Amino acid sequence: MSGIKIKGTGRSLPERILTNGELAQTVDTSDEWIVSRTGIRERRICTKESHTGLCAAAAQNALEHAGILPEQIGVCIVATMTPDTLVPSAACTMQKALGLSCDTVCFDLNAACTGFLYALHTAECLLAAAPKKFGLVIGADLFSRVLDWSDRSTCILFGDGAGAAVIEWRAEWPSAGAVLGCAGNSELLRCPLQNGYLTMEGQRVFKFALEAVPWCIDRVLERQGLTAEDVDFFVFHQANARIIDLAAKKYRIPPEKYCKNIERFGNTSAASIPIVLSELEETGRLSSGNRVLLVGFGGGLTWGGALVEIA
Numbered sequence: 001m002s003g004i005k006i007k008g009t010g011r012s013l014p015e016r017i018l019t020n021g022e023l024a025q026t027v028d029t030s031d032e033w034i035v036s037r038t039g040i041r042e043r044r045i046c047t048k049e050s051h052t053g054l055c056a057a058a059a060q061n062a063l064e065h066a067g068i069l070p071e072q073i074g075v076c077i078v079a080t081m082t083p084d085t086l087v088p089s090a091a092c093t094m095q096k097a098l099g100l101s102c103d104t105v106c107f108d109l110n111a112a113c114t115g116f117l118y119a120l121h122t123a124e125c126l127l128a129a130a131p132k133k134f135g136l137v138i139g140a141d142l143f144s145r146v147l148d149w150s151d152r153s154t155c156i157l158f159g160d161g162a163g164a165a166v167i168e169w170r171a172e173w174p175s176a177g178a179v180l181g182c183a184g185n186s187e188l189l190r191c192p193l194q195n196g197y198l199t200m201e202g203q204r205v206f207k208f209a210l211e212a213v214p215w216c217i218d219r220v221l222e223r224q225g226l227t228a229e230d231v232d233f234f235v236f237h238q239a240n241a242r243i244i245d246l247a248a249k250k251y252r253i254p255p256e257k258y259c260k261n262i263e264r265f266g267n268t269s270a271a272s273i274p275i276v277l278s279e280l281e282e283t284g285r286l287s288s289g290n291r292v293l294l295v296g297f298g299g300g301l302t303w304g305g306a307l308v309e310i311a
């Protein structure tokens with residue numbers, strides 16, 4: 001035994017709401033098409049906010065909810081593929097913005113939409129060896145920076161945002177037992193650093209997700225020796241409402257044990273899982289001792305699942 005629990009969560013979304021109706025004025029699409037294919041009605045887009053600002057606000061929010069001071073944080077990881085700068089990393093920027101100690105391990109990690117799960121697992125491993133046992137895991141992406149706003153097949157799907165979780169590691173707590181996967185693929189989902197935008201083969205990514213999600217759930221349950229009924233809440237990466245609904249149906253997950261916020265935020269990539277967690281905490285839907293199964297998938301290709309307890 002030895003592992004992590006979630007002490008507190010936070011989120012930060014930009015103010016500007018971009019509706020399907022507005023997008024329909026610039027590309028050949030409609031509110032009806034977007035809602036029926038994806039479940040998305042609107043998303044948030046940065047106009048004046050920065051990646052740094054969203055990360056800092058989400059992290060402050062999480063620290064307050066956790067009741068933890070910045071100097072207690074031993075590890076700070078930002079999962080992102082759209083930081084303000086490559087150097088300094090977003091995590092190094094957080095060291096200064098939040099007042100983390102100079103001995104805090106700070107770095108960014110890119111696993112696209114699966115980033116939060118990769119970062120959570122990495123933080124759990126590092127905290128086992130760290131002198132300070134609290135970790136700050138932030139998922140943040142500003143996909144509005146990398147979208148081709150004339151491509152109706154991608155620009156309708158994504159939104160900007162940041163979410164964060166403060167975790168604590170203890171020798172007597174169970175591991176989140178993350179299962180993570182990767183299959184190098186540069187065709188299905190791609191975002192070059194220069195001279196280009198995010199491109200995606202939507203239908204093939206959809207099929208990949210329909211295999212990845214059950215694979216993650218099955219492996220996590222197997223590793224923990226649990227069944228789906230033993231899980232208190234399922235938190236899915238918010239990429240498409242149909243993917244979430246199909247998973248809920250397959251595992252007979254009752255409506256009170258999972259949720260969708262994709263309608264309001266679209267796909268916020270690495271931020272989607274911690275944003276859901278933060279909304280659940282705020283609305284009192286999670287309580288101490290709850291076991292939450294997290295599932296994510298995305299570019300890379302990457303995928304992952306984990307079971308975390310609420311402290």
Ligand SMILES: CC(C)(COP(=O)(O)OP(=O)(O)OC[C@H]1O[C@@H](n2cnc3c(N)ncnc32)[C@H](O)[C@@H]1OP(=O)(O)O)[C@@H](O)C(=O)NCCC(=O)NCCS
Nearest residue numbers: 029030033037113152153156202203205206239240297298
């Ligand atoms: C992107 C996605 C919503 C498209 O839905 P779909 O049902 O697969 O639609 P298709 O790509 O087959 O396109 C069907 C038609 O709609 C059109 N279309 C695409 N985007 C459109 C839009 N925004 N509005 C209207 N029509 C659109 C296509 O051009 C195509 O037209 P055609 O039949 O004349 O060629 C869906 O594939 C999806 O969600 N994939 C997963 C994406 C994902 O999760 N990515 C992130 C991973 S982290």
